[in-house]
Amino acid sequence: xxxxxxxxxxxxxxxxxxxxxxxxxxxxxxxxxxxxxxxxxxxxxxxxxxxxxxxxxxxxxxxxxxxxxxxxxxxxxxxxxxxxxxxxxxxxxxxxxxxxxxxxxxxxxxxxxxxxxxxxxxxxxxxxxxxxxxxxxxxxxxxxxxxxxxxxxxxxxxxxxxxxxxxxxxxxxxxxxxxxxxxxxxxxxxxxxxxxxxxxxxxxxxxxxxxxxxxxxxxxxxxxxxxxxxxxxxxxxxxxxxxxxxxxxxxxxxxxxxxxxxxxxxxxxxxxxxxxxxxxxxxxxxxxxxxxxxxxxxxxxxxxxxxxxxxxxxxxxxxxxxxxxxxxxxxxxxxxxxxxxxxxxxxxxxxxxxxxxxxxxxxxxxxxxxxxxxxxxxxxxxxxxxxxxxxxxxxxxxxxxxxxxxxxxxxxxxxxxxxxxxxxxxxxxxxxxxxxxxxxxxxxxxxxxxxxxxxxxxxxxxxxxxxxxxxxxxxxxxxxxxxxxxxxxxxxxxxxxxxxxxxxxxxxxxxxxxxxxxxxxxxxxxxxxxxxxxxxxxxxxxxxxxxxxxxxxxxxxxxxxxxxxxxxxxxxxxxxxxxxxxxxxxxxxxxxxxxxxxxxxxxxxxxxxxxxxxxxxxxxxxxxxxxxxxxxxxxxxxxxxxxxxxxxxxxxxxxxxxxxxxxxxxxxxxxxxxxxxxxxxxxxxxxxxxx
Numbered sequence: 153x154x155x156x157x158x159x160x161x162x163x164x165x166x167x168x169x170x171x172x173x174x175x176x177x178x179x180x181x182x183x184x185x186x187x188x189x190x191x192x193x194x195x196x197x198x199x200x201x202x203x204x205x206x207x208x209x210x211x212x213x214x215x216x217x218x219x220x221x222x223x224x225x226x227x228x229x230x231x232x233x234x235x236x237x238x239x240x241x242x243x244x245x246x247x248x249x250x251x252x253x254x255x256x257x258x259x260x261x262x263x264x265x266x267x268x269x270x271x272x273x274x275x276x277x278x279x280x281x282x283x284x285x286x287x288x289x290x291x292x293x294x295x296x297x298x299x300x301x302x303x304x305x306x307x308x309x310x311x312x313x314x315x316x317x318x319x320x321x322x323x324x325x326x327x328x329x330x331x332x333x334x335x336x337x338x339x340x341x342x343x344x345x346x347x348x349x350x351x352x353x354x355x356x357x358x359x360x361x362x363x364x365x366x367x368x369x370x371x372x373x374x375x376x377x378x379x380x381x382x383x384x385x386x387x388x389x390x391x392x393x394x395x396x397x398x399x400x401x402x403x404x405x406x407x408x409x410x411x412x413x414x415x416x417x418x419x420x421x422x423x424x425x426x427x428x429x430x431x432x433x434x435x436x437x438x439x440x441x442x443x444x445x446x447x448x449x450x451x452x453x454x455x456x457x458x459x460x461x462x463x464x465x466x467x468x469x470x471x472x473x474x475x476x477x478x479x480x481x482x483x484x485x486x487x488x489x490x491x492x493x494x495x496x497x498x499x500x501x502x503x504x505x506x507x508x509x510x511x512x513x514x515x516x517x518x519x520x521x522x523x524x525x526x527x528x529x530x531x532x533x534x535x536x537x538x539x540x541x542x543x544x545x546x547x548x549x550x551x552x553x554x555x556x557x558x559x560x561x562x563x564x565x566x567x568x569x570x571x572x573x574x575x576x577x578x579x580x581x582x583x584x585x586x587x588x589x590x591x592x593x594x595x596x597x598x599x600x601x602x603x604x605x606x607x608x609x610x611x612x613x614x615x616x617x618x619x620x621x622x623x624x625x626x627x628x629x630x631x632x633x634x635x636x637x638x639x640x641x642x643x644x645x646x647x648x649x650x651x652x653x654x655x656x657x658x659x660x661x662x663x664x665x666x667x668x669x670x671x672x673x674x675x676x677x678x679x680x681x682x683x684x685x686x687x688x689x690x691x692x693x694x695x696x697x698x699x700x701x702x703x704x705x706x707x708x709x710x711x712x713x714x715x716x717x718x719x720x721x722x723x724x725x726x727x728x729x730x731x732x733x734x735x736x737x738x739x740x741x742x743x744x745x746x747x748x749x750x751x752x753x754x755x756x757x758x759x760x761x762x763x764x765x766x767x768x769x770x771x772x773x774x775x776x777x778x779x780x781x782x783x784x785x786x787x788x789x790x791x792x793x794x795x796x797x798x799x800x801x802x803x804x805x806x807x808x809x810x811x812x813x814x815x816x817x818x819x820x821x822x823x824x825x826x827x828x829x830x831x832x833x834x835x836x837x838x839x840x841x842x843x
Contacts, residue, residue: 178572178598180633183816186626187213188567191545192538193220193513194244194523198251201527201534202227205235205245205254206548208563209513211812218810222256227534227550230560236269236276248295248355249528255279255289255298255355266300268355280353280360287348290373290381291355297405299352299373299381302360306346306367333392337729338776339805350383352405363408370401374423376454379405382413382423382432395732400434402456413456420450424473424482427528430454433473433482443658443738444617446651449473449484449497462501467650470495474526476533483526483535485510487619487648490578490591492520494537494551507557510537511623512546516809517611517692518593518625518640519618520648522546540623542576544568572598574632576622581675583644585667588653592641592672593622594681595632607830608637608682610673610709614693616661619648627809630819636826637682643668659739661694661753662701669698670706685710688826692716693777693806697755700785703766704758711829713767713822716777716806719785721750729775759788765795767825769818771804797825 188211195206204227207220220243222236236242240260247254254269264285269276282302289300309331317323328342336342347369351360363381364370370385381403387410391397398419403410413432414420418439423432432452437445447469452459462482463470470484481498492510495503514521524537532553539549539557544564549557574595581590597606609631613620620640631638642649643665645657657665677684689709691699696717703712718724722743725734735742743750751757766789770782779800789796799821801808809815827833 179570180598181568181571181573181626181629182633183630183820185567185571186630186812186816187211189515189545189626190563190567191513191515192548192561192563193546195536195538195548196245196247196525197227197527197534197536198247199249199528200251201529201532203251204536204548204550204560205247206536207243207245208234213812216811216813218812222254225536225548225550225560227552230558232561244289246289246291248291249293250295253295253355255291257286266298268357277357279355279357282360286351288372290375292375293378296355297352298355299350299363299375300360301348301350301369301371301373301383303344304346304349304362305344308345333390333732334395334729336775338774339807341773341775350381350403352381363403363405364410365408370403372421372423374425376402376425376432377429381405382425383410384421384423387412392732394736395730396439396737398436400432400456413452414459418445419447422471422473424475425454426475427477427479431479433475435471435473441737441740442655443661444645444647444651444654446654447471449482451482451499462497462499463503465501466497466503468493469647470497472523474524477527477529483524485522485524487520489648490619490621490642491648492522492540492619492621494524494535506535506551507537507539507549509539509541509549509557509623511540511621512544513538513540514623514625515545516625516627516815517613518620518623518628519613520621521623540621542622542624543573545624574598574629574638575600578622579672579675581641581668581672583664583668584671584674585664588644588656588668590641590643590668590672591649592639592675593620594676595628595638595640596681597632597635597637600637602680604680604683606635606637606682607686607688607826607832608639608673608676609826610669610687610689610691611638611640612669612689612691612695612698613640613642613646614691614695615647616645616657616665616694616697617647617654618694619646626815627819630816631823634823636688636823637676639672639676641669641672643672659749659753662698662755663753666698666701666705669702673708683832684708685831688712690715690822692808693718696777696782700755700766701758703764704755704761707763709764710831711765711767711826713769713825714782714785715769715818715822716771716774716808717755717768717781717785718777719754719756719781721754722747723784724777724781725750728778756784756788759785760792762789762792762794765825765829767797767799767822769799769801769808769821771801771806771808773803774806774808776806795829 190210193207204225208223212219219241244257266279284303286300349364353360370383372384374382399412399414401410420436422435448463468486470486474483481496491508494507510522522538527534535551538546548561577594690713692715696714699714768782768786786798
């Protein structure tokens with residue numbers, strides 16, 4: 153018998169699932185509401201600190217995709233108005249040094265281009281005709297030139313010359329030939345031969361000039377001075393064999409000559425030049441070849457001398473460095489105990505946490521996310537950031553001087569103001585393994601009462617080196633709206649709780665994080681929040697690994713849904729897009745060198761124990777945890793006559809929920825599967841209850 157769980161079936165199964173009565177007047181968060189969500193992204197403070205440009209994101213229901221427009225907010229008055237809108241999508245605004253122009257990216261009819269807008273009269277033009285979408289870009293200090301990176305085609309390997317095809321003939325597609333270790337990548341598909349390189353183009357339009365060449369790529373351009381551009385790359389013979397390694401290079405604008413300013417074994421990136429041009433802030437670490445290593449903030453002289461670690465005593469990874477206007481410190485974001493924090497690091501290593509609610513730009517699941525920017529001039533300190541909350545996606549917030557953050561947008565009151573969302577409760581749980589504290593959150597359905605009757609979903613994050621936050625997430629809200637007490641946690645291995653906590657799963661994943669999660673489940677049941685006979689579990693990526701591991705370790709869950717899992721570390725480590733990292737850093741051995749380790753940590757090793765009805769889902773173009781991983785688990789479950797179904801999402805990469813219709817299909821099919829195996833539903837069916 154073929155099993156298929158389609159949207160119609162899922163919707164039919166999504167009757168109220170809580171045993172307690174629900175208030176019929178409560179307007180709950182529905183699948184259709186997903187299309188109405190908006191969020192702030194990529195804020196950019198003007199050099200004079202008077203205006204913030206940001207990208208207002210939303211979903212185009214007709215095109216089933218996220219789209220952006222550029223809006224501006226006056227810092228003092230809070231006046232909010234559109235700047236760049238239209239039929240396409242517009243993003244990545246970047247101010248010129250004098251604040252009189254704004255560069256931005258436009259995508260219209262599927263064609264991306266870089267444009268510049270004059271702020272005085274609103275006129276704009278395309279900077280150059282580009283045949284590939286430009287990536288990160290930066291204005292020169294004098295505002296005359298823009299540097300950017302762009303994919304540049306290389307020579308495709310070939311070992312034969314095909315015969316000439318007759319005119320009008322319908323021959324097969326020509327063969328693809330690869331000679332690189334990484335020949336396909338998640339979200340990009342089959343890779344073309346070539347690499348990203350640095351270009352410069354006149355800011356008033358003209359012909360781009362290529363500065364870097366070769367087989368290895370360079371990105372993240374940042375002007376050091378009017379004659380020098382900083383870029384990040386790994387210019388060695390076989391960079392794919394050391395996938396995290398990178399250096400910061402200084403590139404001459406005149407000659408294209410480059411030299412490495414960093415030389416250590418480890419990743420160095422995100423260069424930011426101080427206001428006086430004398431120092432460079434950057435992020436990185438000395439590679440100890442571990443599965444996880446904390447990223448620190450470093451500062452060096454402009455010539456690469458005297459590198460200093462400013463956050464050696466701050467036990468949290470930092471990212472996105474940006475200098476304060478007075479040059480006395482560097483703004484960063486950091487994951488700190490379940491919150492994404494905006495902090496100012498002074499040049500002696502002191503860390504001042506300015507805001508703990510950066511986030512709200514991860515719409516599907518509540519991952520740490522968000523961004524910020526600061527003014528370039530010293531008249532006053534102005535920082536704008538994306539502010540997350542449990543009740544809405546990101547709004548724009550502004551910090552001026554030493555005051556408190558001020559939210560200056562309200563993007564979702566129209567969409568969510570009349571809806572009763574899930575209340576989010578934080579809990580701290582002691583792990584049964586060693587008493588370590590595990591942070592978790594509970595999303596309680598509208599009308600919730602602690603009567604022990606509710607079904608519960610344990611939702612597990614991926615990564616596994618990642619961090620959940622209490623911020624708004626559409627998937628969590630959908631589960632809760634349909635009556636599920638929904639629990640999500642940061643078990644050992646999660647980031648944000650110190651390097652030692654993350655490294656608890658080094659060469660031991662999945663392992664004791666399983667016990668952490670079971671301790672969280674026990675705590676929720678003990679609060680009388682959930683019926684212990686109506687427990688369900690799901691997770692994606694690393695969460696899919698743990699879901700598959702859990703059903704091999706216990707039968708306490710009524711049903712499970714494993715989403716884009718790794719089932720067999722051997723097959724993933726040989727052909728996934730990050731295969732080199734898995735072997736070198738994660739396992740520190742190749743499959744033929746330590747097959748026992750690979751087998752012992754693979755959920756497929758426990759599949760003989762599985763009795764839990766388990767749904768398997770994966771994107772058809774997922775090259776991070778490729779479709780064959782899910783298919784192996786599905787096949788193994790079928791061979792054992794365990795109830796299962798396989799859902800393949802056409803056109804989807806590892807980011808299954810990137811398109812709103814796929815986000816809806818993902819959550820509704822998961823809930824449809826759970827309702828199918830909900831003991832309360834089975835009892836109703838056996839009792840002849842047609843409601």
